Amino acid sequence: MGSTTFQLRSIRWIIPLMALVTFVLTCLRFYYQQAHGIKESLDSQMVSDEQRIQEEQEILKEHQFQESIQDIMNATLGFNKILAINMPSRTDKRDQLVLGSSITGFVIDFMDGVDPNDLNSKTYTYNWNYEHSATEFACLRAHLNAAQRIVQQGLRTALVLEDDVDWDISIKPQLQTFAHAVRSLQGTTQTLAESPYGDEWDLLWLGHCGASCKTELPFYMIPNDPTIPQPSHLPNYYHGPPENVRPDTTRLVCTQQDAACTPAYAMSYRGAQHILAALSVNPSGFADQLQTGDQIDIELGRMCKSGLLKCFAPYPSLFGTYRSAGLPSKGTDQSGHDSEAQMEPATSWGLVYSTMLNIKHVLQGEHVVHATWPDVEKPVINPEDIHFESGYMYTYRPEDYPGPALIPEEEPFDETVFSDETISTDEAYSISRPHATRGPHLTNEPVSQDPS
Numbered sequence: 001m002g003s004t005t006f007q008l009r010s011i012r013w014i015i016p017l018m019a020l021v022t023f024v025l026t027c028l029r030f031y032y033q034q035a036h037g038i039k040e041s042l043d044s045q046m047v048s049d050e051q052r053i054q055e056e057q058e059i060l061k062e063h064q065f066q067e068s069i070q071d072i073m074n075a076t077l078g079f080n081k082i083l084a085i086n087m088p089s090r091t092d093k094r095d096q097l098v099l100g101s102s103i104t105g106f107v108i109d110f111m112d113g114v115d116p117n118d119l120n121s122k123t124y125t126y127n128w129n130y131e132h133s134a135t136e137f138a139c140l141r142a143h144l145n146a147a148q149r150i151v152q153q154g155l156r157t158a159l160v161l162e163d164d165v166d167w168d169i170s171i172k173p174q175l176q177t178f179a180h181a182v183r184s185l186q187g188t189t190q191t192l193a194e195s196p197y198g199d200e201w202d203l204l205w206l207g208h209c210g211a212s213c214k215t216e217l218p219f220y221m222i223p224n225d226p227t228i229p230q231p232s233h234l235p236n237y238y239h240g241p242p243e244n245v246r247p248d249t250t251r252l253v254c255t256q257q258d259a260a261c262t263p264a265y266a267m268s269y270r271g272a273q274h275i276l277a278a279l280s281v282n283p284s285g286f287a288d289q290l291q292t293g294d295q296i297d298i299e300l301g302r303m304c305k306s307g308l309l310k311c312f313a314p315y316p317s318l319f320g321t322y323r324s325a326g327l328p329s330k331g332t333d334q335s336g337h338d339s340e341a342q343m344e345p346a347t348s349w350g351l352v353y354s355t356m357l358n359i360k361h362v363l364q365g366e367h368v369v370h371a372t373w374p375d376v377e378k379p380v381i382n383p384e385d386i387h388f389e390s391g392y393m394y395t396y397r398p399e400d401y402p403g404p405a406l407i408p409e410e411e412p413f414d415e416t417v418f419s420d421e422t423i424s425t426d427e428a429y430s431i432s433r434p435h436a437t438r439g440p441h442l443t444n445e446p447v448s449q450d451p452s
């Protein structure tokens with residue numbers, strides 16, 4: 001009896017006990033599932049946070065890039081300064097630049113050009129080639145003065161202009177597109193840069209009469225650029241990218257090999273230091289493989305080619321040249337007139353919507369500008385309607401362009417230059433390379449005239 005009571009009692013205990021255990025297990029399972037679920041959702045939240053942060057950073061970088069490119073719209077075109085070299089006696093050309101830059105919205109600081117008659121003979125570098133004229137040295141000296149100003153004032157960048165320069169009315173958006181290109185070539189569209197043009201350059205050769213490319217490095221192509229003159233209107237260029245690589249309406253930007261003429265180029269602080277070192281101060285051994293003693297454009301070209309300067313150039317050139325109406329001798333700074341010469345109309349070379357040729361239209365309050373030649377898609381256009389497409393990187397493969405084999409340019413190599421021995425000679429030496437750049441660099445007929 002007693003045992004039955006015990007059994008009954010224990011059965012009475014077992015039922016609630018089992019219920020309790022079941023309840024506890026259920027609860028544990030529930031909490032476990034809950035905790036596990038939270039962990040899982042935490043994990044996935046962390047992944048999406050990372051993604052979001054990354055996306056936000058990309059947006060921020062894109063924003064910073066756009067903001068930095070926006071600086072190109074400012075009064076110095078995104079450079080620290082714009083310096084123009086001009087003989088004080090050529091007040092007409094100073095007027096030209098002041099008026100032109102007022103129309104497109106930038107401000108120029110003038111630097112006096114160098115009169116060959118004022119040159120102290122000691123200024124010449126020890127290895128200057130005296131077969132060149134004093135005027136050519138004076139021109140080189142004026143450009144060195146610009147480099148000196150950049151270094152002395154600690155300018156991060158400056159645009160240097162000669163006073164016969166002209167530019168497209170759309171120069172600001174053109175330069176923004178160019179900045180996209182050079183920053184892509186430098187690989188700095190995603191990193192902060194102090195200059196809107198990136199910080200990995202010494203020279204941007206924006207205005208030239210020919211520029212060639214380092215073909216082993218990528219190019220950047222800007223298709224359907226409405227500001228490229230038809231091929232027949234382009235000036236005769238002395239250097240160019242490989243044949244057929246560029247469709248006629250595409251502007252190419254590349255790491256530059258050589259170039260000719262210096263109507264417009266930008267120097268960085270480091271670039272200006274190197275130029276002064278190589279072309280004036282001549283520290284021994286600075287550039288063993290650089291032959292110096294020639295005109296400024298030839299020297300800058302050599303410095304780009306040798307890699308002493310990191311140079312980028314657009315092709316065709318972004319800047320052109322201009323001569324106002326009058327005797328053809330207006331184009332040079334040398335005095336004297338050819339009494340037989342005929343008056344000539346104002347002429348601009350190399351640009352579709354020349355600023356100089358459109359001064360009249362802008363001042364008369366017309367809302368349109370006129371193309372230099374009528375055979376373009378839009379002979380008359382509102383400057384606000386000039387747009388540029390974004391471009392793309394391009395790798396040159398010579399096998400895609402079969403043609404005559406390229407003959408490499410021979411550069412005479414003067415081993416005495418910058419050797420460690422002190423050389424004291426003022427003797428002229430001859431160089432084997434013909435000076436292409438000082439001839440009439442624009443041999444095409446000046447087809448451009450004020451259209452009205």
Ligand SMILES: *[C@@H]1O[C@H](CO)[C@@H](O)[C@H](O)[C@H]1NC(C)=O
Nearest residue numbers: 071074075076078079080196
């Ligand atoms: C234009 O932008 C550049 C680059 O940010 C800057 O260095 C320069 O000072 C600006 N120029 C003016 C006039 O604000």
